[in-house]
Amino acid sequence: MAIRERLSGNEAVAIAIRQINPDVMPAFPITPSTEIPQYFSSYIANGKADTVFIPVESEHSAMSAAIGASAAGARTLTATSSCGMALMWELLYVAASNRLPIAMALVNRALSGPININCDHSDVMGARDAGWLQIFAENNQEAYDNFVQAYRIAEHKDVRLPIMICQDGFITSHAVENIELIEDDKVKAFVGEYEPEDYLLKDGEPFHVGPYAVSNYYMEAKRAQAEGMKNAKQVILEVAKEFEAMTGRSYGFFEEYRLEDADYAIVIMGSAAGTAKDAVDKLRAQGIKAGLLKVRVFRPFPAEEIAKALTHVKVLACMDRTESFNNECGPLGAEVKSALFDAGCAPKVINYVYGLGGRDVTVESITSVYEELIKIDETKETGAKYRYLSVRED
Amino acid sequence: MKDLIEIRWHGRGGQGAKTAALLLADVAFGTGKYVQGFPEYGPERMGAPITAYNRISDKAIRVHSNIYNPDYVVVVDDSLLDDVDVTKGLKKEGAIVINTEKAKEEIIPKLKGYEGKVYVIDARKVSIAALGKYFPNTPMLASIVKVSGIMEEELFLKEMQHSFEHKFASKPEVIEGNMKALRMALSELA
Amino acid sequence: MKTDVSKINESISWQKLTVGCTVTGSKTSEAFNTGEWRVDTPKFIEEKCKQCLMCVPVCPDSSIPVQDKKRLDFDFDHCKGCGICAAVCPFGAIEMRKGEK
16 A cells, blocks of 8 residues: 655655665755755664765765765765756766766756756756756656656666656755655565676676776767667666556656647646646636646657657647757757657747746746747747746836 | 635744644645645745745645635734735635734734735734743644634644644653644634 | 676777776786887896895886796886886896887
């Protein structure tokens, strides 16, 4: 029997970590992810987990220690947000290229400036090319479920890549909501033990990690790394299938909500997707064929699958919770448009920047996006393709 | 009860409005509801006006926005009435509950012509009498439960007893005072 | 399993690299003959040598093997001919031969 609970997103992830009981967690506190190491270190102090917690002096050290621990053969994780992740920058690439399956509980927050502690996706989107798997959650339940699935994906022998499990800062990390937890023993059995083939502390077998690769090897090394990301697609689906058999909760690369026959659709990630579903229902009640596609897996990017799901849409909005400063679109918009181009199908696409620095996303503001899509369809005039939602302007 | 009840809390940093919103989510959860309890976060400064929210529903809640048209508003500190538009967007079929020593008649003129029901409670008096200290949380929680009818009073008291027993397991002496504050608030609300 | 470094060279495909370019096993650099880089070659003059062994720790390429507390002739598979050993030898027991392999 699932355990009916009410928890904030941070508490839920801390519980998932306790249930998994990894070997090492180096972490440095930063709002809004601070509660994760805080709750989890209290579990350790109370004897509910025997993870080695390393209170490091910076995020650079946190990721460095995580890399060392993971290379040594330990199941490793950390938690961070925003500027904290930015300080890990070079190490993110080191972790990925050394194929170390480290898990990161990333609580998304705006990356300065002006200084802001609230949610947007500028932290994670900046690291989208670092070689980490990136999975997003709409609510506390998904953040928890994604974390339970994380190591199965990251540690798979065909993948061997670090993974970011993202949730929206404050909006889900600090909101108490209903959740169904899985029993400890079931989580343990699902995640299993970490048994890497080779690791630094393996008795009697010297092992060398992090070599220098000259030009004659570097491209081959990167191509091999890309293969891990490619293989991850199949593994993500397999793990999701097993997870569904255990919990009844179904996950894929993305969720389609009333999209099947939609004329007007948005592509969106994170907590705003839930708000958008309510907007879709209201529009549907008025006879408007609205739908949405919520991206769960951003890395690897399921381009073909997304394009296929959107072929029939007349006008589409790509919703980016970050700026890309290319004067054209955000990162999600760029990936979706490129996928549609390759698939040879071309709904009209409008790109929106929304929700920066915690700007509230409401049913009304999302509804206004659909209204603009309808207007484009009716007037056949696209107008500005790159727009800001809920911004004050003259 | 309606399908969905939305509540907005106004308080000052350090008064426990956030904690009260989380406690309300807790007790409503205890009666089988779907709940949300969340504060509006910013720099945390003692004394600055803060807002917290609750959604309580029989169905799963998907919306993750703040609440702009609440069914109920709780004001934990009446000094906020001069600084904050506490009745903004408040439904007139709803109600506002204010912690104040003043009489309702004195308070109503500050509510910008709000047409719905107005309730007042002297949470300081209740808290000092029951606990010997000023914790406006508990009396305000009881007040909003009574006003909103989210649950039967008896069920609420039972849930809270249970919750306090859990929360104050190491200092059971405060349980009785807190329960007394709840009961007093339920009867003193005007 | 020990990585067969002899199979890792500049003509292999990306599929043949180890995951993360890790290398299992010890002393794998032995297979890498840095001796090919040598321009000048040290000559060990055994009769002048007092076996003080000062040359051994200064060699950057561990190319002076020691057996039974006595140094042997150079390991020319790995000696790059840097000449540090000749510079530290107090007895003139190592001579650098210019341009000699």
